[in-house]
Amino acid sequence: MPFSLCFWCFPAAALGGAALSILIVFLFSVMSSARRPSSHSPPPPPGSRGLPLIGETIQFMAAVNSSNGVYDFVRIRCLRYGRCFKTRIFGETHVFVSSTESAKQILNDSGVNYTKKYIRSIAELVGHRSLLCASHLDHKFLRSHLINLFSTSFLASFVTQFDQQIVEALRGWESGSTIVLLNQALKITCKAMCKMLMSIQNDDELELLQKEVAHVCEAMLAFPWRFPGTRFHNGLKARRRIIKILEKMIRERRRSEAWHDDFLQRLLTEEGDDSRGALLDVEIGDNILTMLIAGQDTTASAITWMVKFLDENPDVLQNLKDEQFEILNKQRDRDRESCFLTLEDLGNMCYAPKVVKESLRLASVVPWFPRLVLQDSQIQGYKVNEGWNVNIDVRSLHSHPSIYHHPLIFNPSRFDEEAKPYSFLAFGMGGRQCLGMNLAKAMMLVFLHRLVTSYRWKVIDSDPSIEKWALFSKLKSGCPIIVTRIES
Numbered sequence: 001m002p003f004s005l006c007f008w009c010f011p012a013a014a015l016g017g018a019a020l021s022i023l024i025v026f027l028f029s030v031m032s033s034a035r036r037p038s039s040h041s042p043p044p045p046p047g048s049r050g051l052p053l054i055g056e057t058i059q060f061m062a063a064v065n066s067s068n069g070v071y072d073f074v075r076i077r078c079l080r081y082g083r084c085f086k087t088r089i090f091g092e093t094h095v096f097v098s099s100t101e102s103a104k105q106i107l108n109d110s111g112v113n114y115t116k117k118y119i120r121s122i123a124e125l126v127g128h129r130s131l132l133c134a135s136h137l138d139h140k141f142l143r144s145h146l147i148n149l150f151s152t153s154f155l156a157s158f159v160t161q162f163d164q165q166i167v168e169a170l171r172g173w174e175s176g177s178t179i180v181l182l183n184q185a186l187k188i189t190c191k192a193m194c195k196m197l198m199s200i201q202n203d204d205e206l207e208l209l210q211k212e213v214a215h216v217c218e219a220m221l222a223f224p225w226r227f228p229g230t231r232f233h234n235g236l237k238a239r240r241r242i243i244k245i246l247e248k249m250i251r252e253r254r255r256s257e258a259w260h261d262d263f264l265q266r267l268l269t270e271e272g273d274d275s276r277g278a279l280l281d282v283e284i285g286d287n288i289l290t291m292l293i294a295g296q297d298t299t300a301s302a303i304t305w306m307v308k309f310l311d312e313n314p315d316v317l318q319n320l321k322d323e324q325f326e327i328l329n330k331q332r333d334r335d336r337e338s339c340f341l342t343l344e345d346l347g348n349m350c351y352a353p354k355v356v357k358e359s360l361r362l363a364s365v366v367p368w369f370p371r372l373v374l375q376d377s378q379i380q381g382y383k384v385n386e387g388w389n390v391n392i393d394v395r396s397l398h399s400h401p402s403i404y405h406h407p408l409i410f411n412p413s414r415f416d417e418e419a420k421p422y423s424f425l426a427f428g429m430g431g432r433q434c435l436g437m438n439l440a441k442a443m444m445l446v447f448l449h450r451l452v453t454s455y456r457w458k459v460i461d462s463d464p465s466i467e468k469w470a471l472f473s474k475l476k477s478g479c480p481i482i483v484t485r486i487e488s
C-alpha cells in the first residue's frame, strides 16, 4: 500500500505540483504585468503632470524667478524621478532625459523622429526664419548658407582682431580696481560679434545694441503676455528695434558700392548654389539677430564661470600660467612687429583648451537642448508620444559620477583622455551643433591668455546665486574681481 500509494500518489502529486506551479507562474505573471506593462508597450516616464491645464508651470516659473536658476526645476525632479522624467509646462508635456545613449539617439536623428523646437516665446523673439526655429528642410537650407561664414581663414583673421580688442580692453583696467567681470565680458563679446556680423564699432551704437539684445534674452523665459510693461512685450519691442536697424543697414548696403568685411555683406552678395538661391532679407535679419543672441551672452557667461573656477583652483591656475607665459615669450621672440595672437598660437596651447572644456562642462551654460517628438518612440526604456517635447538634460549628463569621476571637482586634466562619446555636449552634437563653437572656444582662449599674462586677480564676491530670468546660466553677482597688473 505504501508502494501503491506512492505509485498512484506520485503522478497525482506530480500533476498537482505541476498545476500548482502553473497557477503560481500564471498569478506571478498577472501580478507582474499589472506592475510592468509588456515589452511591446513600454511605460511612460515617471513624473508629475501637475494641476489640470497649468501642469507644473507655476513651479517652473518659480525656478525661473529664483536665485538657484531655472535649472533647479529640472535638478529637483531628476533627483526625485531619475534620469528620465516627464512634466507639463505651458500646456505641453516635456520629458527630460540624460544618458549618453539617449543623447546619441536624439542628436543623431535626421529629422525623422525628432526636430528642434523652442517654446513659443523664444521662437517669436528670434524670428520664424531663424536657424533656431526653422523646420527641418528650411534649417538645412539656412545652415548650409551660414556655415560658409565660419571658415578657417575667417577664424584666423578673427583671432588676431579679437586679441587686439582684448589687449585694448584690458589696458583700460586700472591696477587695484574692481572689475565686474560679466559686464566686461559682455561688452567685449558684444563688440566682437557686432564687428564680425555688421562692422558696428561706434561705442554708442554698441551700447544700444547690447541693451536691446539683453531685453530680448530676458524675455525668452517670460510668459508670452503682450501687455505693455511685461517682460515679453519689452523683449518683442527690443527685437523690432534691432530688426529695424538691420533692415536700414540692408537697404543702405544694397544701394551702396562700398564693401564691408563682415557676415552681413557676405550674405547680401552671395549667389546661392541651390535651387532656392541666396537668403531673403528677412532670413538675413532673423539670423544676424540669432547669432547676436546665441553668441554674446553664452560666451560672456562661459568666460565669467571660467575665471571663477580658476580663482577657486590655484593649482590649475599655476599650470595654466606656466603654459601661457611660455606661449607669450615664444610669440615675442618670433615677432616683435605684430605682437598679437594667431590661430597657430591657439593651436600650440595644450592645457588651456582643457581649462576651457572643463569650464564649459562644469558651468553647462546651455543646460538642456529642446526637441519635438515627431512620432511615438522609446527613450531610456520609456515611451514618449508624438507631439511631446523631449529635452536633453546636458547639465545632469555633465555632472554624472558614472561619466565623470568626482564630477563637481574642476579638473581640466580629466580631458587628457578622450571623453566618452556623447558625454561632452556643451555645444551640442550632430546637425544642430553650435555654429559658433570654434569662435567661442577661440574667444575664451584669447581672453584667458591675456588675463593670466597681464593680471593677477581675486574674486571678491563668491555668492553662487544665478541671475533670474536667464536662459543661459550666469552669475548674479557678475563675478566682481580685484585686479593687479603683472609688470612684465
Ligand code: HEM
Binding pocket: 116, 131, 132, 143, 290, 291, 292, 294, 295, 296, 298, 299, 302, 360, 365, 366, 369, 370, 425, 426, 427, 428, 429, 431, 432, 433, 434, 435, 436, 437, 439, 440
Ligand atoms: C560658450 C559659448 C557658446 C555655447 C556654450 C554655445 C552652445 C550652443 C548650443 C548648446 C547650441 C544648441 C545645440 C542643440 O540644440 O543641439 C548652440 C546652437 C547655436 N549656436 Fe552656440 N554656443 C556658444 C557660442 C556661440 C557663438 C559665439 C555663436 C556665433 C555665432 C553661436 C551660434 C549658434 C547658432 C547659430 C546655433 C544654432 C545652430 C543650429 O540650430 O543649427 N554660438 N550653441
